[in-house]
Amino acid sequence: MAGIYIHIPFCKQACSYCNFYFTTSPKLKGDFVEALLREIELQKHFFSGEEIETIYFGGGTPTRLGANDLLRISESIFKNFSCNISEFTIEANPDDLTERKLKELSALREFGFNRFSIGVQSFSEEDLRYMNRAHSAQEALSSIKRTQDFGFELLTIDLIYGTPTLQDSQWLKNLEIVKNLQVPHFSSYALTVEDGTSLAQKIKKQKSLPIDEEKATAQFDILMNFAAENNFEHYEISNYAKPGKKAVHNTNYWLGKSYLGLGPSAHSFKELERSWNKPNLRAYISNLKNGLLSNESENLTPIQHANEYIMTSLRTALGLDLNNSLVQKFRISLVEKLQAVNAEFYSFDKEIITLTNKGKHFADAVALALWLE
Numbered sequence: 082m083a084g085i086y087i088h089i090p091f092c093k094q095a096c097s098y099c100n101f102y103f104t105t106s107p108k109l110k111g112d113f114v115e116a117l118l119r120e121i122e123l124q125k126h127f128f129s130g131e132e133i134e135t136i137y138f139g140g141g142t143p144t145r146l147g148a149n150d151l152l153r154i155s156e157s158i159f160k161n162f163s164c165n166i167s168e169f170t171i172e173a174n175p176d177d178l179t180e181r182k183l184k185e186l187s188a189l190r191e192f193g194f195n196r197f198s199i200g201v202q203s204f205s206e207e208d209l210r211y212m213n214r215a216h217s218a219q220e221a222l223s224s225i226k227r228t229q230d231f232g233f234e235l236l237t238i239d240l241i242y243g244t245p246t247l248q249d250s251q252w253l254k255n256l257e258i259v260k261n262l263q264v265p266h267f268s269s270y271a272l273t274v275e276d277g278t279s280l281a282q283k284i285k286k287q288k289s290l291p292i293d294e295e296k297a298t299a300q301f302d303i304l305m306n307f308a309a310e311n312n313f314e315h316y317e318i319s320n321y322a323k324p325g326k327k328a329v330h331n332t333n334y335w336l337g338k339s340y341l342g343l344g345p346s347a348h349s350f351k352e353l354e355r356s357w358n359k360p361n362l363r364a365y366i367s368n369l370k371n372g373l374l375s376n377e378s379e380n381l382t383p384i385q386h387a388n389e390y391i392m393t394s395l396r397t398a399l400g401l402d403l404n405n406s407l408v409q410k411f412r413i414s415l416v417e418k419l420q421a422v423n424a425e426f427y428s429f430d431k432e433i434i435t436l437t438n439k440g441k442h443f444a445d446a447v448a449l450a451l452w453l454e
């Protein structure tokens with residue numbers, strides 16, 4: 082079973098920390114949708130008949146498109162691929178989720194649409210201002226309730242911690258809201274300052290406060306304790322779910338299943354081939370007008386494939402299984418490398434390496450220590 086990701090590169094305003102591919106200009110929306118419909122047709126043999134289990138509209142902000150456009154895109158996916166959908170997610174920002182928009186989007190249920198991913202990030206005004214989010218804390222709250230009232234039980238929200246404006250007490254309040262609103266799944270990330278973002282510029286010019294790494298570390302601990310105490314499974318380093326509510330689409334990424342990415346900057350993976358659309362909306366549109374894809378690709382070597390598995394599996398609760406065919410032949414080398422890793426960071430049982438809570442703070446460093454040359 083495979084998945085389709087559709088990147089919708091439009092946003093209302095630029096969040097200060099964002100390094101995804103997006104534009105705040107709506108000018109090319111119409112041309113983009115036509116190009117995307119062409120791309121779907123050109124890629125219809127990508128899976129060679131394998132069934133699609135999940136659809137994920139991400140971005141950018143997919144809800145910047147009208148429901149009619151999202152319907153046309155979904156229709157085209159169903160026409161060109163064999164679909165047996167168990168999870169169909171649309172990312173949305175709180176300010177977009179009006180009653181009217183929810184009503185319009187409900188028309189997508191006929192294609193299996195059953196899940197919203199809401200970019201809440203925080204329930205604190207100060208925090209939202211620091212990140213230059215387009216919505217208020219009140220809108221964040223009411224959008225969740227409204228979405229639930231519309232019967233979308235499979236809901237996930239994003240939360241960011243580690244901002245200089247977020248005190249530990251407010252962070253706990255944010256998490257309590259998740260619990261009290263009975264949100265069954267959330268993703269949570271430490272704020273990072275990426276080169277080229279407006280936040281990086283502002284910090285450099287001392288117009289924004291810098292990130293405090295120690296605070297982020299402490300807030301990750303608060304988060305992990307909250308999850309354990311409230312029956313949220315910490316099933317991937319940034320993802321938390323109530324029993325039976327794990328995200329299918331993202332889990333399939335981590336399990337190495339095939340996926341097709343559509344839209345500028347989207348990535349695809351099949352067998353040993355990884356490909357990606359260039360992050361350039363104008364080139365994407367003009368190439369597709371001429372019937373051309375805007376992508377590049379590479380074939381993974383067995384070592385690259387093993388390294389990808391090491392990197393992603395260590396982030397999951399399933400852990401890195403040395404019996405997995407991708408790494409089995411490197412077992413001796415991996416066990417040797419593991420000796421150099423702080424023993425408090427992992428457990429190694431029945432050939433499976435999993436990170437401890439302490440180790441989750443250093444997931445990338447542990448993966449690098451095991452990196453195969």
Ligand code: SF4
Nearest residue numbers: 092095096099140141
């Ligand atoms: S809404 Fe999402 S994609 Fe758009 S600028 Fe903000 S973080 Fe980036």
